[in-house]
Every structure is written in C-alpha cells, then in structure tokens.
Amino acid sequence: MKTAELTQGTVTSRDGTEIGYYKTGQGPAAVVLHGSMESARSHTLLAEALASDFTVYLPDRRGRGLSGPHRADYTVRTEVEDLEAVLTAAGADRAFGVSAGGAVVLEAARTLPLQQIALYEPAIVADGAPHREWLIRFDQEIARGDLAGGMVTSMFGFEMAPAFLKVIPRGLLRRMTEKMLVKEERQAPADAITMRRLAPTIHAEGTIVAELGGTFDNFRTVAADVLLMGGTKGLAGLKPGRATLEKVLPHCRRIEFDGYDHGSSSDPGGVNPTGKPEAVRRIAEEVKAFFKQS
Template sequence: MRTAELTQGSVTSRDGTEIGYYKTGQGPAAVVLHGSMESARSHTLFAEALADEFTVYLPDRRGRGLSGPHRRDHGIRTEVEDLDAVVSAAGAERVFGVSAGGAVVLEAARTLPSLKRVALYEPAIVADGAPHREWLVRFDQEVARGDLAGAMVTSMFGFEMAPAFLKVMPRGLLRWMTEKMMAKEERQAAPGTITMRQLAPTIHAEGTIVAELGGTFEKFHAVAADVLLMGGTKGLPGLEPGRATLEKVLPRVRRIEYDGYDHGSSSDPGGVNPTGKPEAVRRIAADVKTFFK
C-alpha cells in the first residue's frame, strides 16, 4: 500500500499558539480535522485517497504532535480560531471533520463564511451537554494524580462509548485492562507515534467542547455551507439522534449512513482504532471527494 508523502507546516492561531499540520496532494485545498484520541496522522489513508485531486491539510489539534498546548480557558471558540488559521493560510473552502473535530467544523461553518462545503463523520453534538460537565470533574482528578487509565475509563463511560458487555465489568478490571492496552501500544509503537497515554489528557478539551455545544442545534440554521452528514450503523448510539436533528436543521444537507461502519471507520486502523478497515476509509473518502468537487 502506498503511503502519502507528507510535508510539515504551521500557522499561528489568534492567541499566538502554533498549530502544526501535515500536507499532501495537489489541487484545491481541503482540511481534515481529526477527532478525540487522534492526531493529524490518524487520517493519512483518508488524505491519500483525496490527494490526487486536492491539496490535503492535516492539522494537529492542540495538545498533540506539531501543535501547542491547551490553555486554561480552552473551548469551542479557541478550536474554531485554530481551524480558521489553517483554513485561511491554505485558502480552503472545503473541510472534513470527525467526532469532536466534526463538531468544531460545524461551528466553524456557522461562523466562517469562507467555508463552502463541509463533510462531517459522526459529529459529537448531543442533546444535553450537562452530563459531560459532571464526568469531567472525576476525569480531571484522575489525570491530576497520574491515573490516566482510570481517566480513560471515566471518559469512555462519559462519552457513552462503552459496549454493553463492559458496563457489567468491575471498574477496577477495566482500568487494569486499559493500562495493559496502553503499555502494549507503547512497546509496539514506531518512533514518533502519538500514543494513547499521550493523548489521554486531551480528552478534557473534547468533553468541554461537547458540553458547550450540547443542545445548540437550532443555531445551525445559520450554516450557509453545503453539508455532507455521515455516520455508521455501528457508530456511537448517543450521536445518532444528533445527526437526525441536524438533518432537519441544516438548510443544505445530504445524509449518508454506512451499514456496519463504526465511529472510527474514517480513521486509519491501529492504536485506539483496532476495528478500522482501509476499505471503509477509502469508501468514505470517495464520497467526500465527490462531494468536494
């Protein structure tokens, strides 16, 4: 399998923080914004599928890889400013976003008139943001004492990502399994890989964004861009109602639901995405490419 040839670049966000990105391809610019527990390199296969017709930008959201750290007041406004810095430098009118990244892209489409076509895979917009503020308290306490495995278990239940069989398992066992999984990944990771242990603290920002945007569907009436709204029948159950509502609210929207695809189906297989399949990435990318033309 051919691997996309990536070059690096960076821009400066409004508050002075550096936002780094990878770049590949040729043609009009398209930005790909990753989701939770991911980094810019999580969509290299996706970028490769677009690269023959588009110049693809893969930014690292804050706290990861090429980009600077989160600040104490980090929220959706900061995320949109970071994306705007990349979009403006690239001259991009097309953006694809996944999960929490998809929520950022949708909010950007509401506030940035430069965006003409936005594609979203399982955007993390929920009916009520209050429950996320509640689990974030425990998550922050666990991170502060260095219990990253425990924090990841807390976020898994907080984001309603836990399969039914895990809900009946003792929390201590889940924490032990998570720690073993992170240790195994670190042993096997190639040099430069951004691991689960490194990504775990970034979940605070994801929870903040989901809480902030929860229940704000009506404001997306103002989105003027064309929207491709995607998800999978095996995706996160808590996000499907949001897609159904967005389909009614967005003025210019087309919806696709992929049979058998899960929340990570647009992302590279491996790491936190063990069920990923290259053929699923290519199929989603093909639909996005057609939409972006």
C-alpha cells in the first residue's frame, strides 16, 4: 500500500508551546486534527486520499509526538490557539476534526475565520458534569502510575465500554488492559506513539468534553459551512449531540455512514484494530468533495 510522503514542521502557540505537524500533498491547505488516544500519524491514509487536491497538515495535538506538553492552565481555548497557529502558518481556512479534535475545530469556528469544517463524531455532549466526576479518579490513578486503571476509568467515563465489559470485574479489566499495553509495546517500533504514552493525554480529552458539554447554542453563530459525519456503530453517547448540532448550525450537511464506528476515519491499528482502509477512503471522498465546493 502506498504511504503518503510526509515532511515535518513546527509552529509556536500563543503560550509558547511548540506544536509540530506533518505535511503532505499539493493545492489549498487543509488541517486534519486527530482524536483521543491518537497522534498526527493516525490519519496518514486520509491525508494520502486528500493529497492530490490539498496540502494536508497533520498536527500532533499537544502532549503527543512532535508537540510540547500540556500545562496546568489547559482549557479548550489552549487547543483553539494551537490550531490557530497551524492554520495561520498553513494559510488554511479548512479543517477536519475527529472526536475531541472535532470538538476543538467546531469551537474554533466560532472565533477563527474558517470557511469550511468537516467533523467526524465530534465529542459534544448534553452535560459535561459527569466527565468532571470521573476525571478526579482518572487523575488519581495516573498520578500513582496506574495507567491501565486510568484507561478503564476513562473507557466507562466516555461511555465507550461495550455492554459485555460492564459485567466483568474491574480488577480483571485492569489486568486485561495492562496485558494489552504490554503486548502493543512489545510489537511496536521503537518510535511508535503507543497507548501507554498516550494514556495521560486522556485528561485533556475529558476536560474538552466537560467544558463544551451543553454548549450547543453557542454554535448558532458558526458562519462556516459544516460537514457533520458519524457512523451508525459509533459512540452512542455522541449521537444525540450530532442531532442537536444539525439543528443549531446555520450551514450544515449531515452524513451517517452505515456500519462505521468511532474510529472509521483513522488508520487501522493501535486503538483502532478493527479499522478498514476502505472506510477511511470513503470518508475522505466526502471530505474532499466538500472542501472542493468552495
């Protein structure tokens, strides 16, 4: 399978943090912002599919890969400023965001001059309070080095756990998760951004969901054209949010892909072991056609 040729670059966000990115393609610029437990290279297949018509920028959101760390005063605004730095350097007014990255792109569209945004299962929920509650336990587990326990906590906090896991004792789930982390590290290349390395970034994702929960009316002012996408097998907790966003966004087209799940826009592997390249290409086709409308 052909792999996109990626070059690297960096920009400086407003608080001085370096934000690194990969770049590929030709034509007008478009920024692709990855989701939770992912990094910039989680969307290389999608970037490759867009690269014939667009110069695609794949930033590592802070705390990952090429980018600097989170700071204690982190908020959604921090992520918007990081995205703004990349958009400015790229000269881009188009962006595609996934999950928490989609929530950041949507929030950015309220204040930045974005003309077109495509979103795949943006992490906007009706009530952010429950996420603030599980984050307390998550932070305690991460602080004592219990990454597997923290991942179990976040899986239930984000309502990602399938029904059959809800009857398994938590201790057993934690041990299963630890074995999965060890197996991935054993098989991964030395420079891979593994789940163990990504686990601490879940705090930021929970912060985004908690902060933006219930803020649907704020998006009535978004002037950008919006392509709002999801999958029929995606996260159940995010489906009501898409229905509400479809109503409040002034310029919105919605697509629900039959049989696609929350990770369908991302490269197969890592936290997306059931991913399919054909699903990535199908989503990329819709994004490309949408971005070419301007």
